[in-house]
Amino acid sequence: MELPLVVGVDGSDGSVRAVDWAAAEAERSGLPLRLVHASLWEHYEGVRPGPGTDRPSEQIRAENLVASAEERVSRLAPDVKVSTAIEPEDPVTVLLREAREAALLVLGPRGHGPLAAMLLGSVSLAVAARARCPVAVVRGGEPNRRAVHRRVVVGVGDHADSAEATRFAFREARWRRCELVAVRAWHGPDRRQAQARVDEVLAVVDGEYPDVVPRPELVEGPVRRTLLDQTAGADLLVLGAKRRLPPLGPRLSRVQHAVLHHAACPVEVVPAMD
Structure with a gap:
């Protein structure tokens, strides 16, 4: 079984670019692609169910983000085999676990806004330093x-x-x-x-x-x-x-x-x- 390319998905512009880059990488390499979103929504105080559902709104948002990323890959690289995962855990923990069974881990360099950008930048650095597989940080023009x-x-x-x-x-x-x-x-x-x-x-x-x-x-x-x-x-x-x-x-x-x-x-x- 071929190990997949794993992409961290968070909905930021950097994450979208990482998904696009990973789709092209999967297409040229022939490897499957795995889209992963991690968030601590279960630990947030005051998180309420979304309208008409008993699922937390953050979980619904995560599902929409991953579905959007999957649709994007299907347009860019229709022959690439795609799987998805949504985990209610710390992103670094999840990504490092995914790295144990990945050919390559793909990340964007930044997230949403000044504060989130700093936090997600720290996530990228932490994962790049500690992952057991190669890590790609999708930078540049x-x-x-x-x-x-x-x-x-x-x-x-x-x-x-x-x-x-x-x-x-x-x-x-x-x-x-x-x-x-x-x-x-x-x-x-x-x-x-x-x-x-x-x-x-x-x-x-x-x-x-x-x-x-x-x-x-x-x-x-x-x-x-x-x-x-x-x-x-x-x-x-x-x-x-x-x-x-x-x-x-x-x-x-x-x-x-x-x-x-x-x-x-x-x-x-x-x-x-x-």
Whole structure:
């Protein structure tokens, strides 16, 4: 049984964009799509049943949101198999549970209004840091989200997480039939080491995807600025991230935090367990 792409649905503009992006991703990959909404409506004080029903109004709203998202997917990608779930629980808890049986977890970067945007931004960061599957945060302008640049970029780091992220980036480039660029930032006398590291990572993965020809790109400068600059002309940026088993908790670097906040294209964070 193929694991699905799971999308967090909350009705915000960012969530709608995430649904659209995930529908396209499911269509090109051939994977099923699962639409998930989570809300703590059962814990809200004073929640009343909706008119003509004994169900809470927040539950009715959740059902309408998910139904609308499902209809949207059916229009955009009619051949994609879709399932849905509505959970009366904390969104982070639900999404992390869904991530145990997901090929990819897809999230929008923001929610409704200033306060909700902060809260849902925190949800996205928490899930990206702790999920056991790759997480995509759908950022950027419409050209980047619609994959007009035909370019996937993967950041090559120093640790084992780079190999898994690069493998994922190869798969994305094959699905999209587009260019794959392996980017490594370097400083001063470190260029040879940077080249050696890129060659090492590509050699591990390259044989698995013979139809994808990667292009190494070495850039002198800070890692954060290098990666953010790359996102302007990319459809997707893929980064590796370390994961630590409980009780040690999540680990995302400052660079990864910055990219998730400011990238001009969707970002995928791919976990590698310590």
